[in-house]
Amino acid sequence: MLEPEKAKTVVLGCAMKHGLTETELKKAWSHPVAMRYRNFDTPAFIAAAGLDSHGQLIEMLSGEQEDGTVVIYYAMRMTYKMASELGL
Numbered sequence: 001m002l003e004p005e006k007a008k009t010v011v012l013g014c015a016m017k018h019g020l021t022e023t024e025l026k027k028a029w030s031h032p033v034a035m036r037y038r039n040f041d042t043p044a045f046i047a048a049a050g051l052d053s054h055g056q057l058i059e060m061l062s063g064e065q066e067d068g069t070v071v072i073y074y075a076m077r078m079t080y081k082m083a084s085e086l087g088l
Contacts, residue, residue: 014074028048
């Protein structure tokens with residue numbers, strides 16, 4: 001099972017297009033409020049929610065690679081749809 005605080009994390013540039021920084025995303029990822037695997041194949045796709053530097057929830061989508069590296073490829077302020085998916 002993935003341990004977010006220990007996983008090597010890579011943030012793609014496209015994940016920052018909504019104004020979030022790499023530092024904020026790595027912090028939010030390493031201390032998630034909620035997390036859900038969308039599949040268990042490799043790469044495993046994961047939906048997660050964490051707090052940004054202002055204490056606001058952000059949603060993130062990532063892929064867990066074979067070597068355990070997590071690649072965050074999408075992030076933005078929390079939406080109702082994602083909150084519902086994560087049970088928030």
